Every structure is written in C-alpha cells, then in structure tokens.
Amino acid sequence: MTVAESQRLFFALWPAPAVAELITERMAACLPRCRRIPPANLHITLAFIGDVEATKAVCVQQAADRISSREFTLNLSQTGFWRRPGVVWIAPETTPAALIQLHGDLSRALKDCGCQPETRPYHPHLTLCRKARHGPTTGMIEPITMLINEFVLVQSRLSAAGAEYKILRRWPPAR
Numbered sequence: 001m002t003v004a005e006s007q008r009l010f011f012a013l014w015p016a017p018a019v020a021e022l023i024t025e026r027m028a029a030c031l032p033r034c035r036r037i038p039p040a041n042l043h044i045t046l047a048f049i050g051d052v053e054a055t056k057a058v059c060v061q062q063a064a065d066r067i068s069s070r071e072f073t074l075n076l077s078q079t080g081f082w083r084r085p086g087v088v089w090i091a092p093e094t095t096p097a098a099l100i101q102l103h104g105d106l107s108r109a110l111k112d113c114g115c116q117p118e119t120r121p122y123h124p125h126l127t128l129c130r131k132a133r134h135g136p137t138t139g140m141i142e143p144i145t146m147l148i149n150e151f152v153l154v155q156s157r158l159s160a161a162g163a164e165y166k167i168l169r170r171w172p173p174a175r
C-alpha cells in the first residue's frame, strides 16, 4: 500500500527579522514564565489549512494566485493572554479592512478547495509564548509597525522540540 504524502500548511503574515527582534526585545520584560517563541518563528496566521495531500496543496496555491491583496501596515500595541491554551500574544489594536479582506479571500479559497472551514472568529495575533499560567504584566505597549507587503504559505513540522516552519511561497500585493 502506498501512503500519499501530506503536508501541514498554513497561510501567514511573517514579520521582517528586525520587527520580530523588536517585538521580542520589547516584550521580554513583561512576559510570565512560559515557553517563548523564537523571533524567527513569530507570525500571524491568516488561514490554517492543516494536513493536506498534493492535490489540495496545489488547489489552495492556485486560489491564492487569484487573490489581489494590498499593502498595509499593522500597529502592534495590544498584548493579551488566552488562559486555556496558555498563550500570550501581541496584536494590532485594530484590524485594517485590507486584512479582513485578505483573510476572507483566503478562507473562501480554502473552502472552495474542500478544506475544513474555521468556525471561530478571526483574531489576528502573534503568539509570543505558550504554556503560560498568567498574562503579560502590561496590556499595551508603544506600537510596533509591521509592514505587510506579502502573504506566505508555510509548511509546519511538529516535534517535541517545537514547530519548525518553512516558507514555501510568497505572494506580493497586486500592482
């Protein structure tokens, strides 16, 4: 019997290395005891695809090719804590229309390719640490500007050492 190869995929916004370093530095002093995410792994998930075989992986990429996104900026200034997963996060104070549009377009693309739709409301955020028992010591920080000039398709490999991410493709905004 042959087993079809599957990949664990998601669409994301990936901060430039300097922005990821800045977030890590600014937040270092106010994080509780937790498993911190290294700067290179910080991201905003746009749409989680999950484990899919090649046919679906191709389908979602072709659907992404048809999306025309715009350039925009996010002002990351809000921090928070989700108790159940023990996640401390940073997020934009408001979600720009361009991000709502991009998230909607990608969600429809996934649905059209037969992927399981996400039922929870979308809360764009960067997970800063996991396994936290309480939240950060501050709820707001001086805004950090994250320029969004592409979205990316990422492969995730999970192991005991934590997730390993690989950017497979990038989609710049339409001209």
Ligand code: ATP
Pocket (backbone or CB within 6 Å): 008, 010, 044, 045, 047, 048, 118, 130, 156, 157, 158, 159, 162, 163
């Ligand atoms: P780990 O699972 O080891 O804690 P991770 O959650 O970062 O690491 P993945 O589970 O591969 O790695 O998830 C990749 C991204 O997709 C993460 O940002 C994660 O929060 C998000 N994600 C995972 N599962 C879902 C889901 N069912 N719905 C929405 N987003 C998800």
Ligand code: MG
Pocket (backbone or CB within 6 Å): none
């Ligand atoms: Mg996970």
